[in-house]
Amino acid sequence: MLRRFILAAISAAPSVLLAQTNFSGGIYSNTTWTKANSPYILTGSVVVFPGKTLTIQPGVVVQMQPNPNLPNDYRYLEVRGILNALGTAADPIVFEGLNADTNVTWNGIRVVQSQGGALQMDRFELRNAWNGIEGEQDSNRLYWNNCVFEYNHHAIRIGSALELNQCRFYKNEYAVLGSNTTATPSLVRGTVFRKNNAAIQGYPNFWLDQCVLDSNQMGFYFNPGYWYMPAKFTGNTFTHNFTAVATPHQSQFRGNLFDGNTLGITGCVDCNLDSNLFTNNELGVSIYGQSWFANNQVLANKTGLVVGKASWPGSPGNPTVVDNRLCGNLEYNVGNGGNANLDLDENCFCLSDSAAIDAKIFDGYDDITLGLINFAVYDTSCTVVQKRVIKVNTASVNELETRVGASPNPATQEVRLDAVATELKAMSVDGRLFDLPKKDEEGLLWSVEQLPVGIYQLLGYDRADLKFRTRLAVVH
Numbered sequence: 001m002l003r004r005f006i007l008a009a010i011s012a013a014p015s016v017l018l019a020q021t022n023f024s025g026g027i028y029s030n031t032t033w034t035k036a037n038s039p040y041i042l043t044g045s046v047v048v049f050p051g052k053t054l055t056i057q058p059g060v061v062v063q064m065q066p067n068p069n070l071p072n073d074y075r076y077l078e079v080r081g082i083l084n085a086l087g088t089a090a091d092p093i094v095f096e097g098l099n100a101d102t103n104v105t106w107n108g109i110r111v112v113q114s115q116g117g118a119l120q121m122d123r124f125e126l127r128n129a130w131n132g133i134e135g136e137q138d139s140n141r142l143y144w145n146n147c148v149f150e151y152n153h154h155a156i157r158i159g160s161a162l163e164l165n166q167c168r169f170y171k172n173e174y175a176v177l178g179s180n181t182t183a184t185p186s187l188v189r190g191t192v193f194r195k196n197n198a199a200i201q202g203y204p205n206f207w208l209d210q211c212v213l214d215s216n217q218m219g220f221y222f223n224p225g226y227w228y229m230p231a232k233f234t235g236n237t238f239t240h241n242f243t244a245v246a247t248p249h250q251s252q253f254r255g256n257l258f259d260g261n262t263l264g265i266t267g268c269v270d271c272n273l274d275s276n277l278f279t280n281n282e283l284g285v286s287i288y289g290q291s292w293f294a295n296n297q298v299l300a301n302k303t304g305l306v307v308g309k310a311s312w313p314g315s316p317g318n319p320t321v322v323d324n325r326l327c328g329n330l331e332y333n334v335g336n337g338g339n340a341n342l343d344l345d346e347n348c349f350c351l352s353d354s355a356a357i358d359a360k361i362f363d364g365y366d367d368i369t370l371g372l373i374n375f376a377v378y379d380t381s382c383t384v385v386q387k388r389v390i391k392v393n394t395a396s397v398n399e400l401e402t403r404v405g406a407s408p409n410p411a412t413q414e415v416r417l418d419a420v421a422t423e424l425k426a427m428s429v430d431g432r433l434f435d436l437p438k439k440d441e442e443g444l445l446w447s448v449e450q451l452p453v454g455i456y457q458l459l460g461y462d463r464a465d466l467k468f469r470t471r472l473a474v475v476h
Helices: 002-017 354-359
Strands: 021-027 031-033 040-048 053-056 061-064 076-079 082-086 093-097 108-111 118-122 124-127 131-145 148-150 154-165 168-170 174-178 186-189 192-194 198-202 206-209 212-214 218-222 231-234 237-239 243-246 252-254 257-259 263-269 272-274 277-279 283-288 292-294 297-299 303-308 320-322 325-327 332-336 373-378 385-389 414-417 423-428 433-435 445-447 454-462 465-474
Touching (some): 061 076, 076 082, 108 118, 118 131, 124 131, 198 206, 218 231, 277 283, 325 332, 354 373, 354 385
Parallel strands (some): 021 040, 031 053, 040 061, 040 076, 053 082, 061 093, 076 108, 082 118, 093 124, 154 174, 154 186, 168 192, 198 218, 206 231, 212 237, 218 243, 231 252, 243 263, 252 272, 263 283, 283 303, 303 332
Antiparallel strands (some): 373 385, 414 445, 423 454, 454 465
């Protein structure tokens, strides 16, 4: 009896372990693929037709069999109806090539929004595809949580806005490649991009928050044609990329870490950068145009900061660089990126000797095609100016941009200036401008009650001409 029981158990086991379902062709009615019948081997392309739903249960594995006759004619899963693939943390849904290992062997999932195609997906894994998920231009945002994309040529290639949370992209040629031109913003949060050739090609209204971009050839770069569109970067970690962020325009960076990259941020035009740390990079950051660079630490890079005037006419003027620590960079703490003279005397270089500071500044003293850089010597706390070194009179020096007093500072309700202004604006560290109301006839007393708590740069004007700048802290 025991022998018959053992034999019966052995003979039954393979039927459970080897359960699979072969499928190809059209889905013309609502269909469910179950875990009990998994894996589903797709022996040809599959199309979900308009008005129909393919539901894939948690734990299902979908494997696309390569085309043996036409190895470069990749098969696909096309969605003109609805694909409902909601996995769980314990049972994600897997889409992959059959016996593909790390190779690309199928085309991926196509969603045809113009025919009503829609994806309802979460907690899934997708591998081995030329275009992992590919879609048309659409104003609806796609939401995915806990997704994994590995070994794809393009992991995501869509024209829609995205919201990704806690996803992972590993060894894709291009992880996120988009062309969204709609007003709907994209948000990628808590996601890891590691060892991709290019992690993200950005497009308008993109927000990257609390993500890790590590060991990619290119971290984040802007889609040609949309390079002038803003993006937002908050609390991210960029490590060991060749280029962490390339050519951002009108973008915001706050609380990010750039560590061990060949290039940290390059070609940042009209950007706002606040409270970031750049360390151990070949180049920490280069900024141009009307960028605002404040409260950052630029430490122990080969070259720390490059500052210059933008080469395009839509961005006149030079960056504002204040309240930063530019210290301990191996070759240069700061370099002039153009022929304009710059005032950097509101930044600390962590050195007490002016000659030692100047030795780490690359400007017209080193290359006559460049402008000169004025600077200051601070005490060891980086709070008290010991000496200002003025190599050249600049507009800001001539117009008292760093000499006008404002009291009280910090201010709560109003501030009194040492110089008359016909108009006064307050610029926050993220670049927002506030018009301040005048409280006297002379133009010396101004209200700051409406300003949120923070640090501001006051811009004083006389009949629309900028006459001075000064800093002010506001507390309530």
